Amino acid sequence: MSDGIRVTVWNEGIHEKQLKRCQETYPNGMGKAIGEYLEKQPGIGSVHYSELDSPEQGLADDVLNGTDVMTWWGHTAHDKVTDENAARVQKRVLEGMGLIVLHSGHMSKPFRRLMGTGCFLKWREHGDNGEKERLWVADPSHPIMNGIPEYIELPNTEMYGEPFGIPQPDQLVFISWFQGGEVFRSGCCWHREAGKVFYFRPGHETFPIYYNEHVRRVIYNAVLWAAPTRLAGGFTQGNVQPLEKME
Amino acid sequence: MSDGIRVTVWNEGIHEKQLKRCQETYPNGMGKAIGEYLEKQPGIGSVHYSELDSPEQGLADDVLNGTDVMTWWGHTAHDKVTDENAARVQKRVLEGMGLIVLHSGHMSKPFRRLMGTGCFLKWREHGDNGEKERLWVADPSHPIMNGIPEYIELPNTEMYGEPFGIPQPDQLVFISWFQGGEVFRSGCCWHREAGKVFYFRPGHETFPIYYNEHVRRVIYNAVLWAAPTRLAGGFTQGNVQPLEKME
Amino acid sequence: MSDGIRVTVWNEGIHEKQLKRCQETYPNGMGKAIGEYLEKQPGIGSVHYSELDSPEQGLADDVLNGTDVMTWWGHTAHDKVTDENAARVQKRVLEGMGLIVLHSGHMSKPFRRLMGTGCFLKWREHGDNGEKERLWVADPSHPIMNGIPEYIELPNTEMYGEPFGIPQPDQLVFISWFQGGEVFRSGCCWHREAGKVFYFRPGHETFPIYYNEHVRRVIYNAVLWAAPTRLAGGFTQGNVQPLEKME
Amino acid sequence: MSDGIRVTVWNEGIHEKQLKRCQETYPNGMGKAIGEYLEKQPGIGSVHYSELDSPEQGLADDVLNGTDVMTWWGHTAHDKVTDENAARVQKRVLEGMGLIVLHSGHMSKPFRRLMGTGCFLKWREHGDNGEKERLWVADPSHPIMNGIPEYIELPNTEMYGEPFGIPQPDQLVFISWFQGGEVFRSGCCWHREAGKVFYFRPGHETFPIYYNEHVRRVIYNAVLWAAPTRLAGGFTQGNVQPLEKME
Numbered sequence: 006m007s008d009g010i011r012v013t014v015w016n017e018g019i020h021e022k023q024l025k026r027c028q029e030t031y032p033n034g035m036g037k038a039i040g041e042y043l044e045k046q047p048g049i050g051s052v053h054y055s056e057l058d059s060p061e062q063g064l065a066d067d068v069l070n071g072t073d074v075m076t077w078w079g080h081t082a083h084d085k086v087t088d089e090n091a092a093r094v095q096k097r098v099l100e101g102m103g104l105i106v107l108h109s110g111h112m113s114k115p116f117r118r119l120m121g122t123g124c125f126l127k128w129r130e131h132g133d134n135g136e137k138e139r140l141w142v143a144d145p146s147h148p149i150m151n152g153i154p155e156y157i158e159l160p161n162t163e164m165y166g167e168p169f170g171i172p173q174p175d176q177l178v179f180i181s182w183f184q185g186g187e188v189f190r191s192g193c194c195w196h197r198e199a200g201k202v203f204y205f206r207p208g209h210e211t212f213p214i215y216y217n218e219h220v221r222r223v224i225y226n227a228v229l230w231a232a233p234t235r236l237a238g239g240f241t242q243g244n245v246q247p248l249e250k251m252e
Numbered sequence: 253m254s255d256g257i258r259v260t261v262w263n264e265g266i267h268e269k270q271l272k273r274c275q276e277t278y279p280n281g282m283g284k285a286i287g288e289y290l291e292k293q294p295g296i297g298s299v300h301y302s303e304l305d306s307p308e309q310g311l312a313d314d315v316l317n318g319t320d321v322m323t324w325w326g327h328t329a330h331d332k333v334t335d336e337n338a339a340r341v342q343k344r345v346l347e348g349m350g351l352i353v354l355h356s357g358h359m360s361k362p363f364r365r366l367m368g369t370g371c372f373l374k375w376r377e378h379g380d381n382g383e384k385e386r387l388w389v390a391d392p393s394h395p396i397m398n399g400i401p402e403y404i405e406l407p408n409t410e411m412y413g414e415p416f417g418i419p420q421p422d423q424l425v426f427i428s429w430f431q432g433g434e435v436f437r438s439g440c441c442w443h444r445e446a447g448k449v450f451y452f453r454p455g456h457e458t459f460p461i462y463y464n465e466h467v468r469r470v471i472y473n474a475v476l477w478a479a480p481t482r483l484a485g486g487f488t489q490g491n492v493q494p495l496e497k498m499e
Numbered sequence: 500m501s502d503g504i505r506v507t508v509w510n511e512g513i514h515e516k517q518l519k520r521c522q523e524t525y526p527n528g529m530g531k532a533i534g535e536y537l538e539k540q541p542g543i544g545s546v547h548y549s550e551l552d553s554p555e556q557g558l559a560d561d562v563l564n565g566t567d568v569m570t571w572w573g574h575t576a577h578d579k580v581t582d583e584n585a586a587r588v589q590k591r592v593l594e595g596m597g598l599i600v601l602h603s604g605h606m607s608k609p610f611r612r613l614m615g616t617g618c619f620l621k622w623r624e625h626g627d628n629g630e631k632e633r634l635w636v637a638d639p640s641h642p643i644m645n646g647i648p649e650y651i652e653l654p655n656t657e658m659y660g661e662p663f664g665i666p667q668p669d670q671l672v673f674i675s676w677f678q679g680g681e682v683f684r685s686g687c688c689w690h691r692e693a694g695k696v697f698y699f700r701p702g703h704e705t706f707p708i709y710y711n712e713h714v715r716r717v718i719y720n721a722v723l724w725a726a727p728t729r730l731a732g733g734f735t736q737g738n739v740q741p742l743e744k745m746e
Numbered sequence: 747m748s749d750g751i752r753v754t755v756w757n758e759g760i761h762e763k764q765l766k767r768c769q770e771t772y773p774n775g776m777g778k779a780i781g782e783y784l785e786k787q788p789g790i791g792s793v794h795y796s797e798l799d800s801p802e803q804g805l806a807d808d809v810l811n812g813t814d815v816m817t818w819w820g821h822t823a824h825d826k827v828t829d830e831n832a833a834r835v836q837k838r839v840l841e842g843m844g845l846i847v848l849h850s851g852h853m854s855k856p857f858r859r860l861m862g863t864g865c866f867l868k869w870r871e872h873g874d875n876g877e878k879e880r881l882w883v884a885d886p887s888h889p890i891m892n893g894i895p896e897y898i899e900l901p902n903t904e905m906y907g908e909p910f911g912i913p914q915p916d917q918l919v920f921i922s923w924f925q926g927g928e929v930f931r932s933g934c935c936w937h938r939e940a941g942k943v944f945y946f947r948p949g950h951e952t953f954p955i956y957y958n959e960h961v962r963r964v965i966y967n968a969v970l971w972a973a974p975t976r977l978a979g980g981f982t983q984g985n986v987q988p989l990e991k992m993e
Binding site (some may be wrong): 283346387391392393394395397398421422431443444445446447448481496 | 583633644670693695743
């Protein structure tokens with residue numbers, strides 16, 4: 006990775022065209038809000054922006070093959086992503102690409118395929134201002150926690166609550182508290198064959214969460230963590246000769 | 253579970269019709285070899301036998317809804333199981349049904365959907381007699397280890413080797429040694445939403461592995477372990493009211 | 500376990516002698532409040548009561564050797580338990596005895612020895628009535644969740660908050676929400692050699708938490724889960740002969 | 747970590763004084779064989795060498811406080827390390843120091859305290875040349891696997907076999923095959939509060955294992971992985987005020 010990690014920010018890009026409040030909060034789009042911080046960080050080689058409206062839904066072979074870590078934000082059009090493209094993202098993760106799934110991306114096709122579960126959850130939008138969330142650090146030794154205080158407080162959020170239909174995380178790094186009475190596993194790490202997946206709950210199409218310095222730092226840390234190990238070899242079904250003599 | 257666990261033994265049932273050596277080893281079929289031991293064990297309510305050739309591939313709604321734990325053996329016709337039926341097995345597991353996946357079932361559609369990975373592995377058939385395998389107990393506290401010695405030795409097996417493209421098991425209970433020089437995670441437990449999945453490597457269409465007393469005991473223990481917890485409620489995507497007053 | 504699980508309820512037994520409010524809440528002592536429910540449940544063979552003031556601190560060899568699962572409540576006198584006795588409890592767990600550690604038992608010597616960490620946490624006693632806690636089910640497939648609703652609400656509790664200095668649980672089954680703004684991993688399972696350990700947060704010397712039907716059910720379920728697998732053999736350091744011929 | 751990771755190589759240093767064959771294999775001592783490779787790698791700031799015979803057993807406060815990651819080799823004198831020093835190493839790990847425990851270090855006091863278990867295993871020294879070991883990669887996505895082939899073959903080793911009395915690793919990265927018929931979890935990662943622990947099986951006082959390029963690379967990768975996250979804050983028992991208003 007001598008030239009830095011190649012990041013692709015995948016953004017559904019629909020709320021930006023339809024919701025006035027989204028436009029006000031994210032005048033350059035949510036993708037740019039996520040990527041502009043990454044662009045300036047050490048170790049990042051490049052940030053590419055893809056949207057559902059991009060050619061081949063922003064998931065063409067040359068995009069995927071040129072991506073070390075992809076961030077994924079989608080909400081209202083999960084079904085529009087073709088099964089073929091979802092399968093290709095899944096395949097690339099299994100081959101080593103990191104995947105950072107944000108907020109409502111829990112219902113995206115690539116994430117659900119990689120988890121093997123329904124990924125359902127409870128949710129609530131409360132009035133115009135949502136409600137308070139506090140993300141508590143559950144594993145301070147994890148590299149994604151680098152530079153993060155013992156909790157991140159977000160004053161205005163949409164609630165997500167347990168039960169969250171995911172496999173037990175390999176490492177659980179954040180647990181959220183919500184004003185309305187719920188909890189949520191809001192930072193979850195999984196290894197999947199040669200790749201890594203991080204689910205990070207914060208985000209919303211109208212709340213300015215992707216400008217929060219701690220949220221941005223977590224996403225950046227997660228990109229560093231999810232960058233491919235670049236192991237020689239991969240996973241294949243193969244018929245092999247014995248390594249030992251067998252009479 | 254006052255009337256005992258309702259088991260369905262699902263068997264592909266093709267080698268039995270085509271391979272003379274399979275017929276010699278398993279004159280009543282592999283399904284029966286797996287189920288006949290279970291039928292006599294305490295806590296088992298019933299054992300139902302399903303095959304790929306059964307109506308609706310042996311996976312009709314009334315079969316699935318009447319099953320607490322399903323064992324799955326398939327090898328040569330994974331693709332024949334329809335995507336719809338594979339999805340229904342997956343859904344039932346997420347709702348609580350236990351699933352015991354045996355040997356070459358690692359490439360079955362329901363297992364791969366539940367894992368979210370490719371589930372590939374190395375393999376080797378060595379001459380007529382295969383090679384020696386020794387399954388070492390890696391977690392003696394696990395209920396599936398009840399009554400099992402510190403290792404199970406199988407003199408004639410087909411080799412399966414790492415890397416095995418699965419998510420890290422929630423509990424790894426067996427690790428196999430092979431004569432030819434490989435190792436394999438051969439007993440793996442996962443929780444998936446309300447259900448449990450156990451992958452158990454031993455088995456083959458011509459080697460008499462499903463008559464081995466320890467292999468049978470492990471499958472029985474796994475049925476007890478995978479039986480549904482029958483939790484009230486389930487996993488749904490839902491919009492909920494706050495539990496706390498929010499001004 | 501044909502005659503049922505032999506439970507020992509270990510209770511520090513000091514608040515009962517010193518705190519009027521403890522005596523009012525638990526007129527027969529906290530140990531009895533924990534054990535009287537277990538005594539009536541199916542699968543329980545016997546319930547023995549031990550206290551710090553019992554001979555050999557209630558941890559004599561014949562007590563430990565005759566115990567399948569021990570529940571542990573202590574708070575104000577952790578240091579009074581001798582290092583020798585703490586080491587013997589640890590050793591028995593590694594040999595297969597289940598251990599259910601309750602509430603302030605997180606600072607007990609046997610628990611800290613088994614975890615290998617400090618086991619520190621945040622805490623708060625708020626006025627006479629404490630504050631509200633809600634324990635959310637994080638793993639509905641787990642046997643300890645049998646018969647438990649999606650959350651347990653306790654109106655009056657002492658708060659415990661993250662970071663909780665424990666090893667990542669092998670299975671995390673409850674996450675708590677607190678009125679004052681914190682979260683906590685309040686139901687945690689670990690396998691330790693041939694034994695199992697469950698930490699369960701609810702409890703207090705003056706709040707009537709051990710009369711709550713759900714709390715009692717969880718403790719009972721945990722006893723069933725933690726009962727020894729009774730594997731032949733154990734863990735020893737040993738010099739062994741090769742199983743294969745080596746020239 | 748702008749000036750690089752500060753490594754301390756702790757070496758018991760007794761076989762070097764007593765065993766001719768150890769002197770022949772490791773003329774500069776085992777510590778130097780482990781450290782000389784690290785000294786030249788990118789990201790390493792300094793390598794300090796400590797031995798049991800060093801002042802304060804090489805574990806003085808200024809040594810521990812100036813160490814980001816410690817490697818530990820001991821075999822014949824585990825009991826000579828004082829309980830106080832073992833407790834101080836444990837405490838430093840919980841505060842963030844990485845610890846790489848090598849081969850027979852599985853019986854060292856700091857490791858056993860951090861694991862909370864006995865850490866026993868089977869072992870065998872076979873003639874003058876030992877036997878063949880093959881370490882298979884079990885998690886190719888893990889950063890410790892960077893640059894490592896699908897297996898590492900060591901022609902001459904002392905055998906270590908399961909059951910290995912450790913807590914289930916948070917990530918299991920290597921599984922060993924032995925010529926004599928055993929398997930072993932030979933690369934194991936744990937998070938412990940703010941610190942990380944890696945157990946790596948290869949090594950011996952007379953076999954030249956610490957000159958093997960892959961073994962050296964694994965130790966280096968593990969140092970990078972175990973370097974402290976340097977989270978603000980730590981783990982303490984503390985009484986805290988509520989974050990939310992409570993009437």
